[in-house]
Amino acid sequence: MIDWIRTGTATAELARDPQRALAVTAEEVAASPPLRNRHFALSPSALFLRRSPAQAHAARAEAYVALLDKMLTLYRSDPEVRAFFGLSAAAERLIRAGDESLDRVTVARIDGYLDLATGRLRVLENNADAPAGAVFTPRINTAVAAVHRRLGLDGGTDDAYPFRDDRGFAELLLDQARRHGTPAAAPRIAVLQPREAAGVESTELVAQLRALGATAFLADPRDLEVTGPHVCFAGRPADLCWNKVNTVLWQRLVESSPALVDGWCRALASGRFLHLNSMGSRYVAENKLALALVQDPRFADRFDAAEHALVAGLLPWSRSLRIGAGAGAGAGLPDEAEILARAPEFVLKEPYDIRGDGVLVGRSTRGDVWAEAVARGGREGFLLQEYVPPAGCPVLCEDGTTVPMAVSLDSFVWAGRFTGFGSKASTADRVNVFQGGRKVSVRVSGDLR
Structure with a gap:
């Protein structure tokens, strides 16, 4: 472009x-x-x-x-x-x-x-x-x-x-x-x-x-x-x-x-x-969870083929971390150990933020800070998103x-x-x-x- x-x-x-x-x-x-x-x-x-x-x-x-x-x-x-x-x-x-x-x-x-x-x-x-x-x-x-x-x-x-x-x-x-x-x-x-x-x-x-x-x-x-x-x-x-x-x-x-x-x-x-x-x-x-809803396999039947194609072309992989609502195999979410091990591949986002304060980029976040945020995200419903190199x-x-x-x-x-x-x-x-x-x-x- x-x-x-x-x-x-x-x-x-x-x-x-x-x-x-x-x-x-x-x-x-x-x-x-x-x-x-x-x-x-x-x-x-x-x-x-x-x-x-x-x-x-x-x-x-x-x-x-x-x-x-x-x-x-x-x-x-x-x-x-x-x-x-x-x-x-x-x-x-x-x-x-x-x-x-x-x-x-x-x-x-x-x-x-x-x-x-x-x-x-x-x-x-x-x-x-x-x-x-x-x-x-x-x-x-x-x-x-x-x-x-x-x-x-x-x-x-x-x-x-x-x-x-x-x-x-x-x-x-x-x-x-x-x-x-x-x-x-x-x-x-x-x-x-x-x-x-x-x-x-x-x-x-x-x-x-x-x-x-x-x-x-x-x-x-x-x-x-x-x-x-x-x-x-x-x-x-x-x-x-x-x-x-x-x-x-x-x-x-x-x-x-x-x-x-x-x-x-x-x-x-x-x-x-x-x-x-x-x-x-x-x-x-x-x-931020809106980007996960349209990709979550459990909600696939809410959207038609054209909408799925649009999402596949525009959005990076995104999932909710909320325990009981976005977690588990049904949503296609990696387990916590994998999220921690693959931190450089992910970005973690609070549902709402201002000025980028609620965004953590795994590749530039200290390991203990990332682990704490992942645990909190499971409780509070953060977005786990694929890192896109700009x-x-x-x-x-x-x-x-x-x-x-x-x-x-x-x-x-x-x-x-x-x-x-x-x-x-x-x-x-x-x-x-x-x-x-x-x-x-x-x-x-x-x-x-």
């Missing part, structure tokens, strides 16, 4: 005069609106993709999100699926409080690696609760494209999935509000963030929504008030909320309070208030050197339609901005003939 000719050519041109490339990049960043929550040095490097494979992947990504939607339906109707996830009573109530027809993954960022050995894009996790990058990724792409224009780099026709309109996500939220029956004149939209930790991207989104005519504001989920059919936050009514509180923090802030769970159940059941993404997306599709890309760094880095390739799918690509790069095993990584631009170029 990587266009190595254009990626290599661009890298060579940037490396020819790195100080000029970095200076032009700094000028574009200074002229741009904010484009990151956590500081990292934006590189003028870009990962170029070939158009035809990118288009083929876009169709697979849309089909995969449709499969996640099906999983939400199964969760409501199938007690064995519910037992597999083993969610809390509060999570169960919140999922069931909303209308089943709204239980879909409206906003998704599907994160993956291009397998170093095969070049295939492998999906590693689903970001289906509050995926970041909806505003900042287009801004990064815009800034880097401007740098390339100024430096005279040839990026090809660049007409497929440019993903440079930073207002696209705000427009999506407005469209969702109107589809739900919100008055078109000035929909009232709350962007949920803890009051003590509002992110820059959320603040920027509120400003965009206001510029587009919405009554938008930041709100803390603990300030929820429900009076009859009206849903408010600290006295401010809302027709729709974009819940930017990740599931780990949501569990701490909301699930820990029975009164808040009651209030949120009333809000979700009111019929006049739309919560994006749905609670099913947040608790089921976001859950492809790398040369990245021009702020000191003027070009460094080979592992890269992710992330797919944004909004309202069922593929929107564009994002990427992160790092020299560490966990390719995450909060683990020392950075974001890089992705450009889809016309295929060379």
Whole structure:
């Protein structure tokens, strides 16, 4: 999928005069609106993709999100699926409080690696609760494209999935509000963030929504008030909320309070208030075990041949470690001794995590730490996943050197339609901005003939 000719050519041109490339990049960043929550040095490097494979992947990504939607339906109707996830009573109530027809993954960022050995894009996790990058990724792409224009780099026709309109996500939220029956004149939209930790991207989104005519504001989920059919936050009514509180923090802030769970159940059941993404997306599709459910032999009859083929092509081998729900020969899970002995072949993931803190890579984890995590994962239901060696890309760094880095390739799918690509790069095993990584631009170029 990587266009190595254009990626290599661009890298060579940037490396020819790195100080000029970095200076032009700094000028574009200074002229741009904010484009990151956590500081990292934006590189003028870009990962170029070939158009035809990118288009083929876009169709697979849309089909995969449709499969996640099906999983939400199964969760409501199938007690064995519910037992597999083993969610809390509060999570169960919140999922069931909303209308089943709204239980879909409206906003998704599907994160993956291009397998170093095969070049295939492998999906590693689903970001289906509050995926970041909806505003900042287009801004990064815009800034880097401007740098390339100024430096005279040839990026090809660049007409497929440019993903440079930073207002696209705000427009999506407005469209969702109107589809739900919100008055078109000035929909009232709350962007949920803890009051003590509002992110820059959320603040920027509120400003965009206001510029587009919405009554938008930041709100803390603990300030929820429900009076009859009206849903408010600290006295401010809302027709729709974009819940930017990740599931780990949501569990701490909301699930820990029975009164808040009651209030949120009333809000979700009111019929006049739309919560994006749905609670099913947040608790089921976001859950790392979702990647195991669709591969577990015990659930094979829930999916058709096309869905099995999609899973086989996209997902690395993944299983639940939960004792009594995901363990044993029936699920195709190795025993504990084998998992310990083959640690370099696996990655261990908590069901929900933030910033990569809940991910352990066996090849870089001390043996006693790995053993303790495997034992805990059996009790609490962690995901055991095949380690996928990521492809790398040369990245021009702020000191003027070009460094080979592992890269992710992330797919944004909004309202069922593929929107564009994002990427992160790092020299560490966990390719995450909060683990020392950075974001890089992705450009889809016309295929060379």
